[in-house]
Amino acid sequence: MNRNWMxxxxxxxxxxxxxxxxxxxxxxxxxxxxxxxxxxxxxxxQPCGRAYGTASVLATLGNVTSFDIGTPSTTQYYVITAFDxxxxxxxESNVASYVPAGSPPSPPPPPLxSPPSPPPxxxxxxxxxxxxxxxx
Numbered sequence: 038m039n040r041n042w043m044x045x046x047x048x049x050x051x052x053x054x055x056x057x058x059x060x061x062x063x064x065x066x067x068x069x070x071x072x073x074x075x076x077x078x079x080x081x082x083q084p085c086g087r088a089y090g091t092a093s094v095l096a097t098l099g100n101v102t103s104f105d106i107g108t109p110s111t112t113q114y115y116v117i118t119a120f121d122x123x124x125x126x127x128x129e130s131n132v133a134s135y136v137p138a139g140s141p142p143s144p145p146p147p148p149l150x151s152p153p154s155p156p157p158x159x160x161x162x163x164x165x166x167x168x169x170x171x172x173x
Contacts, residue, residue, distance in 0.1 A: 051083045052088060053081030059107040060135055062115055066102050074099045078129070080108075085114035086124045092116060092129075112136045118119045119161040125162040131170060 060075065078085075078092035086092055095115070096104055106115070116129040 058096060059105055060169045061105050062101050062117070062133060063071045063103040063163045063166070063168050064117055065129065066100075067120075067164060069121065069161055071123070072100060073120050073122045075101070075106050075164060076118045076120060076126065078118070080114040080116075080132075081111065082110045083114060083132070085116055085138075086129055106135065108137070110137060116120070117167060119164050121161050125161060127163045130164045133167045135169060143161055166168045 067075075075098045076094055077096045078087065079084070079095040079096065080091040080093075082091055084091060095106075096106060103106070106113070113135045115135065116131070117131045118129055119127045
């Protein structure tokens with residue numbers, strides 16, 4: 038498994054009132070041969086991440102590159118990780134924010150302390166290209 042760490046760009050999409058479609062979280066495919074899948078984590082506040090105790094697993098997926106989150110009624114934050122066949126899990130992607138139309142702006146996140154060091158065994162690379170798209 039490739040041990041390189043990559044940065045991820047995230048994009049938030051606002052969905053207007055009366056919209057009948059939801060939002061889809063998408064990311065770039067991991068090309069590792071031993072990729073088993075992805076985990077989608079959701080947070081209701083910032084900072085969003087497992088290290089901060091704010092993330093809960095929303096879905097464990099196979100080898101796919103998108104997940105329909107529906108149309109949440111409150112601001113939600115999402116990160117994804119990749120995991121391999123030995124269940125080694127990558128670090129988290131950047132945070133993607135979903136803000137429903139008409140919601141007040143999110144307060145800035147509190148100052149972050151340093152997250153814990155990655156585990157000694159190198160997990161899969163961080164998923165890249167995290168973004169939302171509008172559904173049909």
